[in-house]
Amino acid sequence: MASEIAELVRERARRLGPLPFDEVIELALYDPRHGFYSSGGEAGRGGDFLTSPEVGPLFGAVLARALDDWWRDLGEPDPYVVVEAGAGAGTLARHVLDAGPACSPALRYVLVERSERLRGIQQGRLPMEPARQVLGPAVVTDPDEGPHAVPGIGPLVTSLADLPQRPFVGAVVANELLDNLPFALLEKTALGWSEVRVGAQLGEVLVPTSPELERRAQSLAPGAWVGARIPLQDAAAEWLRSALAVVERGVVVAFDYADDTMSMADRPWTEWVRTYRRHGRGGHPLEHLGEQDITCDIAVDQLTAVRPVVSYPTQTEFLRDHGLASMVDEARGAWQERAHIGDLEALRHRSRLTEADALTDPEGLGAFKVLQWEVRG
Numbered sequence: 367m368a369s370e371i372a373e374l375v376r377e378r379a380r381r382l383g384p385l386p387f388d389e390v391i392e393l394a395l396y397d398p399r400h401g402f403y404s405s406g407g408e409a410g411r412g413g414d415f416l417t418s419p420e421v422g423p424l425f426g427a428v429l430a431r432a433l434d435d436w437w438r439d440l441g442e443p444d445p446y447v448v449v450e451a452g453a454g455a456g457t458l459a460r461h462v463l464d465a466g467p468a469c470s471p472a473l474r475y476v477l478v479e480r481s482e483r484l485r486g487i488q489q490g491r492l493p494m495e496p497a498r499q500v501l502g503p504a505v506v507t508d509p510d511e512g513p514h515a516v517p518g519i520g521p522l523v524t525s526l527a528d529l530p531q532r533p534f535v536g537a538v539v540a541n542e543l544l545d546n547l548p549f550a551l552l553e554k555t556a557l558g559w560s561e562v563r564v565g566a567q568l569g570e571v572l573v574p575t576s577p578e579l580e581r582r583a584q585s586l587a588p589g590a591w592v593g594a595r596i597p598l599q600d601a602a603a604e605w606l607r608s609a610l611a612v613v614e615r616g617v618v619v620a621f622d623y624a625d626d627t628m629s630m631a632d633r634p635w636t637e638w639v640r641t642y643r644r645h646g647r648g649g650h651p652l653e654h655l656g657e658q659d660i661t662c663d664i665a666v667d668q669l670t671a672v673r674p675v676v677s678y679p680t681q682t683e684f685l686r687d688h689g690l691a692s693m694v695d696e697a698r699g700a701w702q703e704r705a706h707i708g709d710l711e712a713l714r715h716r717s718r719l720t721e722a723d724a725l726t727d728p729e730g731l732g733a734f735k736v737l738q739w740e741v742r743g
């Protein structure tokens with residue numbers, strides 16, 4: 367049986383002509399009723415794919431240390447706002463808060479998640495407060511001093527559907543969000559660049575690009591061979607602009623699989639556009655519309671064109687920079703001491719070692735890039 371999304375795409379393509387790839391992804395992932403993320407798709411062992419936070423609590427524990435490092439660099443502001451964008455069911459937030467970072471009394475942790483269903487799950491897992499209390503206007507405690515927030519009342523947690531509107535001092539963090547934002551797909555033909563669109567039969571239709579798109583594609587992948595494909599990641603670039611605009615002083619940090627456009631043009635497109643379904647790879651992105659995740663490697667050059675990154679380590683390097691080695695040493699020592707007892711605590715230490723291996727796997731999560739932007743204010 368064809369999915370509701372397939373029907374929707376067919377109907378729109380019959381009416382409007384072949385649909386841009388990003389419009390189809392938007393429907394497939396985020397249609398409010400039948401999109402993948404609205405109707406049951408999610409990260410996690412019981413979900414469709416495993417992300418770093420879903421490996422276990424270690425990723426969040428290291429991120430908590432990174433949040434402390436950034437907090438200290440910023441002069442220990444209170445409030446210190448941390449926005450986690452694309453927060454899913456709230457697993458990473460839970461782990462960060464459980465790790466008890468030093469910045470906790472100043473912390474305002476804001477989960478931003480587009481899916482109403484996933485925001486509902488977060489409510490049951492985290493002690494949520496109304497956004498207007500967490501991000502609301504500062505209170506006046508002394509008329510001579512002017513308004514300021516009450517210090518030391520964190521951590522306060524809230525959840526939103528979109529990035530906050532009011533600028534703040536702190537961090538925006540996104541794990542595997544950007545790869546999930548809709549992208550257009552272009553193909554080099556003998557006559558120039560064409561856009562890959564989706565026809566009423568749910569097949570690919572090549573449509574010549576506008577002169578503007580042709581110019582952009584040509585400058586992103588000048589030497590591309592006929593048959594090469596590239597993504598245009600305007601939604602990711604737009605998200606980055608919004609994130610940078612809302613940080614008054616602080617950092618924007620994105621963890622994701624990444625490459626650059628020219629290198630993607632040299633690789634088969636099915637390597638950098640991937641689909642996932644119940645912990646396996648899915649089919650062609652136009653199959654099972656709404657029933658499988660559709661992701662794309664991040665084109666770093668398209669994002670650094672918005673603003674250059676200050677650093678660009680692998681996930682392994684990032685985790686080591688923020689204390690992974692000492693946490694692993696501690697777990698190894700404790701495991702060796704308690705292995706003969708084999709109790710829950712011993713197993714907890716052993717599982718921390720297994721998690722560290724998974725998070726730094728050079729063939730997997732360890733090879734992710736951590737793109738870091740700074741806003742100096």
Ligand SMILES: C[S@@+](CC[C@H](N)C(=O)[O-])C[C@H]1O[C@@H](n2cnc3c(N)ncnc32)[C@H](O)[C@@H]1O
Nearest residue numbers: 403409417452453454478479480481541542546
């Ligand atoms: C691949 S999941 C990652 C979830 C979580 N960060 C993790 O690492 O397990 C991407 C999430 O981003 C959400 N999302 C997509 N676009 C978004 C946007 N513009 N703002 C907030 N969340 C978004 C999706 O609904 C989905 O829950």
